[in-house]
Amino acid sequence: MADGSGHHQVVVKPPNIATDIHRESDPLVRAVDRVALSGAAVALASGFVLPFVEFRANRIVEGVSYRTWSVAGVWGWLLLAALAASFAAALLPRGLRGNSLLVCGVGGFAAWLFAAGAAATRLMPTNGSSARVSIAMGAWLIFLGISVVLFQGNQTSTINGGRAMALAVAGGAGVAAWFLGGLQQLSLVYEYQAQSDTIWTLTSNHIVLSLGATAIALVIGIPLGIAASRVTAVRATVIPVAGIIQTVPSLALYGLLIVPLGLLGLPTLGTLPALIALTLYALLPIVRNTYLGVSGVDQAVIDAGRGMGMRRGELLLLVELPLALPLVLEGIRASLIMVIGITAVMAIIGAQTLGTLVFLGWGSIAVDLVLLGALPMVVLSIIADQGMRFLQRAIVSPGILIREGQD
């Protein structure tokens, strides 16, 4: 899928998957929306072959699997119909395709919610037992397929306000399935209820640690990156060292920190060592991209600045940094997303993060508790990614923006 050729007019172009997916699916390029077609096909096949939900007599015993069509009644069949319709929509002529995909995707999403709720309602015994109904592999793949269909539909839809309408319908379906469709009978919801008093603290700790580490890495990393672009000796030390740190597994890095922290009389467990380890990890992408960005500025542009009588500081602030900004922001984005993942591991050393739930779930073989910790991390990563992309579009001069394909 990655064409990797240089038709973007930027100084340095990191590989950009989003761009390439978009290009592939561009209605002007393709007669058939292959991406949506694959998404719908995977979802449809999963719906027929793979288990939709899993029933357990209690949270730790082996489960019994049920397929979509055998357990979710009319909603199961509606879901499969919506997936088949999405598949057909992906084959439609260009003019109709986007809108049809959007409609089928939203319908599929609503049917998925109600099918999950219907399956849970049907399988859960009415007396308050410790039985559990979990969403299984097939349902996750269907969800993924529907997301792809929705994404493609959203990109190519021509309805005015189509996105807003789709969002409203999906939201409404979510609320309805929650209150009327039995969605609250799912094991994930039971796990949430058991953790409801701590999960928000864990989430906010997770955010604070991830953002904090990235922010500190920024304060240290940008000056280091600039210094590396100016002084060969700095570059020859800082970049390899940051690279080596990156290759050290997170627990081993923590192990290496214990001795110096102990000597300084600082706590060797909990938030502080986690913050230090995370900052060290976040450094490399920021330092490297700042260095690459600043050193990659065209000499002619710098000469022009000199010609205008700029001093060194002015050159840096008014010419070099603004031109390096796309790469620097890209580095921050990479750091932030990586750190959100590694913050989970820091639960092992006593930092209370979403990883705490993951380890707790793993230790008690409660798959849904693991998910309860993992899903918010996925959401955080997506928000961080989209937020940074938004920031890139908002503050980078359009002339040097790394193209996202929307232009």
Place this chain on the structure above:
Amino acid sequence: MRKNWKGAAAVFAALASLTLLVACTSGTSSNPSPASAPAATEKGPIRVGSKIDGEGALLGQIILQTLKANGFTVEDKTRTGATKVVRQALVDGQIDLYPEYTANGPLTFHSDVEVDPSVLQSATLTYETAKSEDASIGIVWLSPAPANNTWAVALPKALAVSNNLKSLTDLAAYVNKGGVFKIVGSQEFFTSAVAFPAFEKAYGFKLKPAQKIALATGDTAVTEKAAAQGSQGANAAMAYGTDGTISALDLVVLDDPKGAQPIYQPAPTVRKAITEKYPELATILDPVFAKLDFATLQDLNKQVGVDGKAPKDVAATWLTAQGIIK
């Protein structure tokens, strides 16, 4: 060019304020502001920690809610981390108390001090040893619960019944006869002289390396499920005596008639500064722990581990039923 400069300024300003924000929030969460320092008549705050596992969180909640009912302000730091993490937090003074198991005193925290093996066979002597060893580093042990959460061997019921295996004596005979046996346990379970090797020594059998599956972590829910499912040919598991998962997975625990394992009774461990300030802690917590016998703890653990209830709610329900909290 002008726009770029503004953009750069905006991003740096945004990030600077972010750093500030982070600094502020983390500052307020770690130390309460001096302005809101408690009045002299108020008791606490006491920071209650616990191990991360289900039983740890449950015992932590029992302590926390009992203290609260007795007029203390408490800070919930339960599920602090694994044993090493929570113990270090207590030693460093990041928490004020947490429940620990008696044999961990001589065997884990003071393993450099030689103890007579007979000490570990006696609940009282194990407790006294843990207590006196920790006294030197300013940690006080309150009274333990009469429940022994020691290492054990669990088998699928079908295997135990068909081969008439009730105790480790039976198991030794079965293994020595060449019976099919493969056990899942933690690394520590197989290497620590007081754990599985103690069983082998006391009952006179020896497993081949291929008969042991060692996991890096000590989660008995994982080992027990592996044995129940027969993953990798396993048909036995390392278990803890008070596990609530054993019966849910249709396993049975083999008796240890020779008492080969050390005795692990849970008891609150408290920083000395706190017990000196609030000497009534012992009179408040001792009667509560006295009620936590083997069957009670196993049942409470089942509610957390098998039924998936929140440790907080399980603790509250039990404490209310006991008339300890209202």
